[in-house]
Amino acid sequence: MRGLRRLAAVIVLVLLVPVGQGISAPVQEIxxxxxxxxxxxxxxxxxxxxxxxxxxxxxxxxxxxxENEGPYVDRLIAEGKAGRGTIDVTGTxxxxxxxxxxxxxxxDVAPIQAQIDGRKDRTFYKDLLAVTKVENVQAFVPWxxxxxLMAASKEALKYFPAGRNPMQMTYDxxxxxxxxxxxxxxxxxxxFPVGPRGLYGRFLHGYVYPSFTGSxxxxxxxxxxxxxxxxxxxxxxxxxxxxxxYEFMSEPLLLGEVWVAWDHTARLIPALRQRPxxxxxxxxxxxxxxxxxxxxxxxxxxxxxxxxxxxxxxxxEYLTRPATQxxxxxxxxxxxxSPEAATAVPTxxxxxxxxxxxxxxxxxxxxxxxxxxxxxxxxxxFVPIYVDAFRLIAVQGQKIExxxxxxxxxxxxxxxxxxxxxxxxxxxxxxxxxx
Amino acid sequence: MSAQAPPRxxxxxxxxxxxxxxxxxxxxxxxxxxxxxxxxxxxxxxxxLTLEHFRRMGGDLYFSQAxxxxxxxTAVAVxxxxxxxxxxxxxxxxxxxxxxLFLYVCAVPIGISDLAAGLIWLSIFTERGYxxxxxxxxxxxxxxxxxxxxxxxxxxxxxxxxxxxxxxTAIVMVILLAGLQLIPKDYLETAQVFGAGxxxxxxxxxxxxxxxSLQTALIIRTILAFQLFATVITLAGRLVPVLAGESYFWxxxxxxxxxxxxxxxxxxxxxxxxxxxxxxxxxxxxxxxTA
Numbered sequence: 001m002r003g004l005r006r007l008a009a010v011i012v013l014v015l016l017v018p019v020g021q022g023i024s025a026p027v028q029e030i031x032x033x034x035x036x037x038x039x040x041x042x043x044x045x046x047x048x049x050x051x052x053x054x055x056x057x058x059x060x061x062x063x064x065x066x067e068n069e070g071p072y073v074d075r076l077i078a079e080g081k082a083g084r085g086t087i088d089v090t091g092t093x094x095x096x097x098x099x100x101x102x103x104x105x106x107x108d109v110a111p112i113q114a115q116i117d118g119r120k121d122r123t124f125y126k127d128l129l130a131v132t133k134v135e136n137v138q139a140f141v142p143w144x145x146x147x148x149l150m151a152a153s154k155e156a157l158k159y160f161p162a163g164r165n166p167m168q169m170t171y172d173x174x175x176x177x178x179x180x181x182x183x184x185x186x187x188x189x190x191x192f193p194v195g196p197r198g199l200y201g202r203f204l205h206g207y208v209y210p211s212f213t214g215s216x217x218x219x220x221x222x223x224x225x226x227x228x229x230x231x232x233x234x235x236x237x238x239x240x241x242x243x244x245x246y247e248f249m250s251e252p253l254l255l256g257e258v259w260v261a262w263d264h265t266a267r268l269i270p271a272l273r274q275r276p277x278x279x280x281x282x283x284x285x286x287x288x289x290x291x292x293x294x295x296x297x298x299x300x301x302x303x304x305x306x307x308x309x310x311x312x313x314x315x316x317e318y319l320t321r322p323a324t325q326x327x328x329x330x331x332x333x334x335x336x337x338s339p340e341a342a343t344a345v346p347t348x349x350x351x352x353x354x355x356x357x358x359x360x361x362x363x364x365x366x367x368x369x370x371x372x373x374x375x376x377x378x379x380x381x382f383v384p385i386y387v388d389a390f391r392l393i394a395v396q397g398q399k400i401e402x403x404x405x406x407x408x409x410x411x412x413x414x415x416x417x418x419x420x421x422x423x424x425x426x427x428x429x430x431x432x433x434x435x
Numbered sequence: 436m437s438a439q440a441p442p443r444x445x446x447x448x449x450x451x452x453x454x455x456x457x458x459x460x461x462x463x464x465x466x467x468x469x470x471x472x473x474x475x476x477x478x479x480x481x482x483x484l485t486l487e488h489f490r491r492m493g494g495d496l497y498f499s500q501a502x503x504x505x506x507x508x509t510a511v512a513v514x515x516x517x518x519x520x521x522x523x524x525x526x527x528x529x530x531x532x533x534x535x536l537f538l539y540v541c542a543v544p545i546g547i548s549d550l551a552a553g554l555i556w557l558s559i560f561t562e563r564g565y566x567x568x569x570x571x572x573x574x575x576x577x578x579x580x581x582x583x584x585x586x587x588x589x590x591x592x593x594x595x596x597x598x599x600x601x602x603x604t605a606i607v608m609v610i611l612l613a614g615l616q617l618i619p620k621d622y623l624e625t626a627q628v629f630g631a632g633x634x635x636x637x638x639x640x641x642x643x644x645x646x647x648s649l650q651t652a653l654i655i656r657t658i659l660a661f662q663l664f665a666t667v668i669t670l671a672g673r674l675v676p677v678l679a680g681e682s683y684f685w686x687x688x689x690x691x692x693x694x695x696x697x698x699x700x701x702x703x704x705x706x707x708x709x710x711x712x713x714x715x716x717x718x719x720x721x722x723x724x725t726a
Contacts, residue, residue, distance in 0.1 A: 070687035186578055196673045196684065241584035242562060244672040255563040380690035388496050395585055395674075 029061040030088035030311045035072040035096070036298055037064075037332065039248075042266070045331045053327075054318045060311055069380070073099060076303060080105035085305030088312035091319075094131050094297040095371035095379060097139040102376045106301045108137040112313045116141065122322050122338045128297050131370065140299025141316055144325065144334035147293055148202060149356050150282040151249070151268045156259035157280065159184060167359050171211065171231060171285045177260065178238030191240045191258030194390075195247040199264055201383035204390060206294035206369045207262075208232065210425050211287030216369060218426045220411055220434035221404035224288070229393050229400045236394040244395075253279065264296075265353055269333040272349030279349075281356030283363055290365045292425070298334065329354075367425055374420035374430075385410050408434040469703065476696035488693040492685075492701070495694075501676040508592065508667075508677070509660040512599040516656055517649070519600065520607030525637065527608075528615045538612075545605045552602040553669030557583075560594050560670070583670065591671040598666045603659070607652045614648025615641065650717045657713070658706045678702050 037046045043066055051062040067075070073096060079085035080103055090106070100106045113132075116122070128142045150169070159180040160166050164173050178190040194200045205216050212228035213219035240246075240258050249263035250271035261268070262284065272279055284293050300319060302312045318324055325341035328334050333353055336342050346354050360366065372382050385407050392403045414420075415431040422432035479485045492498055527538050544552065559565045560582045567579040582590055618641065626636045664679040673680065682698035685691050 068687055070690055073690065194672070196668055196680075196688075240562075241581050241586055244585050244674045245557075245561075245583060245670075255561075257562045377690070380688060384689060391496070 027061060028059060028308070028311060029063060030308050030315060031063045031065065031086050032089045032091070032315060033065045033067070033072060033075065033087050034091040035067060035069045035093070036091060036334075037066050038068060039266075041270070042332050049331060050319075050324070050327065053324075054315060057318070058314060060314065062315065069096070076100060076105050077103050079303060079305050083305060085303055086307065087303050088306045088308045089300060089302055089315050091143055091298060091300045093371065094140065094299055095373055097299065097301065098134050098373045099376055099379055100301070101134045101137060101139050104304065106139060106303055107306075107309070108139075109141055109301055109316075110138040112302070112316055113138055113141055115313065116317055116320060119317075122320065122340050124320075124337050125339065127368075128337050131297055131373075132299060134373070140301040141320055142337035143298045143300045143319055144328055145298065145337055146265050146296045146334050147357060147360065148199065148207070148262065148264050148296075149268075149284050149293070149353075149360050150260065150262050151253060151271065151279050151356075152260045152282060153253065153256075153279055155278075156181060156189065166280070166282050168363070169282060169285045171208070171235075171287045174260075174285045175231070175235050175238065178235065181259065182238050188238050188240050189257075189259035190235070190238055191246055191249055191252050191261040192243050193246045193249050193261075193263050193267070194243045195245050198247045199267070200390070201387045202264075202294055203262055204386040205383065206371070207284050207292055208287065209386075210292035210367065210369045211285070211289055214289035215426050216372070217411060217415070217422050217432050218429075218435055221401070221408045222435065225404060226400050228287070229389075229404070232390070233394050265333050265335075265357065269349065269353060272352050274349075276349035276352055279352065281352050283356060283360035286363070286365050290367045291360070291363050292367050292369050293360055295368050295370065297337070369425055370423045372420070372423040375414065375418050376420075378414060378418055381410075381414055385414070472696040472699045472703075475693050476700045478693075488691075488697040491691075491694050492681075492697045495681075497673070497676040497681055497684075501678050501681045504592075504675050505661060505663065505677045505679075508595060508599065508663060509657060512596045512603075513653070513656045513660055515596070515600050516604045516607050517652060519604045520611055520652065521649075523604070523608045524611035524615055525641070527612055541608060542605045544602045545609070547602065548665070549602060549663075550665040550669065552598055553666035556594060556598040556601070556666075557669050585674055588675065591675050594670050595667055595675065598670060599660070599663070602666065603656060607656060610652045610655070611645065611648050614645050618644045646717060650713055654710050654713050657709050661702050661706050661709075678705075 032051070037043055043064070046066070047064050051064055055061055066072075072092070076087065076090060077100075079087060097106070109132075124142050128145065132138050132140050132142060152166070156177070157166065159177060161173050161176045161180065164170075166173075174190070178188065181187070181189045192198075192200050192203060208228060209216055209220075209225070212231070213222055213224040215222075219225055240252070242252075242257065246252055246258075248267045248270070249258065249261035250268055252258035253261050253268070253271040254274060268281070272281070284291065300316045302309050302316070306312050319328075320338070322336070322338050322341040325336040325338055326344040329336060329341070329344070329346060330350060333350060335354075335357060336344075372379070375382055389403050389407045392398045392407075393400055412433050415422075415433060419431045421428040421430040426432065476488050477484055477486075479487065523541055527534050527541075531537075547555070557564070562579050562581050562583075566582065567576065570576040571579065583594065584590070622640050622644070623636060626640050631639070662679045663677050664683065667675055667677050668680055673684070678698055679702060682695045682702070685698060686695035
């Protein structure tokens with residue numbers, strides 16, 4: 001009996017000692033969650049470089065947790081509902097913030113924005129600040145931005161349509177390019193990320209749709225849209241038949257399975273880092289209604305239930321510093337949100353990407369499309385409507401008009417149920433509706 | 436019966452105490468989430484009963500294909516796994532020279548996760564993969580072939596089934612081998628005495644005695660085949676939709692835990708039915724055998 005009691009005492013002591021240590025020397029630790037930086041290389045960089053420097057400077061430890069969108073959002077909402085949380089700072093796409101505002105999960109960050117502005121060492125692009133406002137609150141501080149564009153191996157350039165300029169490529173050029181390659185080599189070498197977690201849906205609603213129809217939703221089943229789907233069928237015919245497996249286009253590019261690829265900058269950059277001299281980055285193509293591209297804004301915010309909001313604000317200040325933005329560009333190829341950071345000149349593969357990005361944004365016929373906002377808890381249903389249409393039309397060969405009519409009904413129901421406005425380039429009608 | 440019944444006074448609680456941890460574990464980690472999934476799939480956000488989530492599941496583009504492919508893959512892969520597992524188990528059981536090394540080599544895939552198995556076979560079948568490299572080096576191909584193409588769904592299925600057979604035959608083999616080793620040597624010796632050949636012994640002595648192990652192997656493999664997910668996603672993306680994959684996509688892509696739960700409930704229902712069928716089929720045989 002006595003032996004047991006002694007053992008119990010030892011166990012209690014062992015359990016108490018760490019608690020005592022915690023009381024005697026408070027370690028400041030904050031939790032930072034994101035659905036960005038999920039690839040393992042990017043996680044390592046975020047922990048080992050980006051946040052390590054913050055810890056060196058401030059002594060505040062940062063526990064960085066990155067998850068896919070589903071569990072990421074669920075955790076934030078669960079903490080909000082519980083009224084008690086562990087997350088101090090969170091960073092995600094601007095299209096997700098309306099969900100967080102609707103669920104009353106995050107704070108109005110206007111005071112933090114004012115603090116940062118008060119330092120007078122950085123400004124933010126006006127069009128980015130404009131999208132931070134959600135239902136009369138500032139939902140986030142702009143953190144970084146990204147876009148999607150084309151990368152091609154230099155080998156492929158010799159098949160580019162004669163007399164045309166790749167930096168001003170049209171969708172017809174792209175198709176002809178693919179046909180030339182197929183004729184010369186017998187292989188289909190254009191690639192798209194059509195895999196389950198690939199971002200092909202973004203290509204459909206943010207690139208090809210607005211380029212052909214000038215619209216993402218309103219002209220969904222218009223005559224121009226039907227024309228566009230006919231074009232996509234032909235393009236699919238010169239697209240690599242394994243494209244349904246691709247999720248990060250840097251992989252098939254490096255393998256040589258694909259010579260011409262479209263993807264998110266962060267998903268192209270590994271190829272350009274490994275072999276900067278073998279690839280070029282080109283603007284996305286232009287269609288009859290211009291050269292549409294998506295601008296992706298990533299922002300930072302603080303949950304209502306954050307245990308250490310002041311420390312969180314310090315992290316936001318650090319992450320949006322021009323020097324940190326340059327570091328982020330060099331590290332993971334997300335582009336700055338401050339003009340002060342944009343003057344830094346990148347090198348190597350990153351320069352190739354930066355040149356492509358500015359060629360895309362600076363093109364005469366450029367037009368920006370934005371991710372849809374205001375779909376609340378049903379945001380995740382938007383992109384699959386486009387991807388399913390692609391599957392029905394291009395893979396299963398169903399009649400274009402019928403498929404578009406069916407999918408348009410789903411779009412209409414979604415927008416009506418959420419009473420959400422159209423995203424640019426469509427006019428901001430609420431609820432948005434396909435004509 | 437009454438002679439074996441324990442005395443009424445002083446009921447022994449030890450067995451109950453001993454199963455309690457297992458019971459609590461199963462309750463917390465299986466029964467509770469299962470009840471929660473069923474509840475999610477049947478209620479709307481206001482807690483009202485609804486079949487809406489099942490309706491959305493049934494109306495989805497991928498639903499009927501997911502059912503078809505899941506059943507098809509199960510129907511082809513499971514019999515192959517059991518047949519091959521049985522052959523290997525019988526072979527190992529003959530205790531030929533080097534049989535233990537052979538056993539270990541055959542059992543290697545058990546230690547490999549399904550995702551890793553998918554990736555291994557992806558690196559074989561992809562256009563720049565080992566198979567094309569081999570065929571090219573052997574002078575059989577001028578141009579690499581694309582095996583994994585949307586134009587050949589049957590090739591995709593073949594790759595998935597091959598991977599599944601490679602990955603899961605080993606577990607069947609281990610179960611059957613354990614069953615074989617439980618069969619007393621006397622039976623085999625008796626069969627020999629009566630002049631039964633090797634084939635006859637296997638057919639009339641080993642197989643009937645192996646039935647319980649076969650039952651276990653069949654149930655485990657069929658249920659796991661309904662949950663098939665990672666190998667399919669790696670080798671065929673969503674071109675070959677399967678039930679567990681759809682559950683995942685509804686949760687993570689469409690952010691609808693309710694429809695994801697509806698899929699989970701459907702898988703649960705299918706698994707229960709098939710288990711019941713297996714148990715029933717084998718129980719009848721037992722009755723015949725004892726009659």
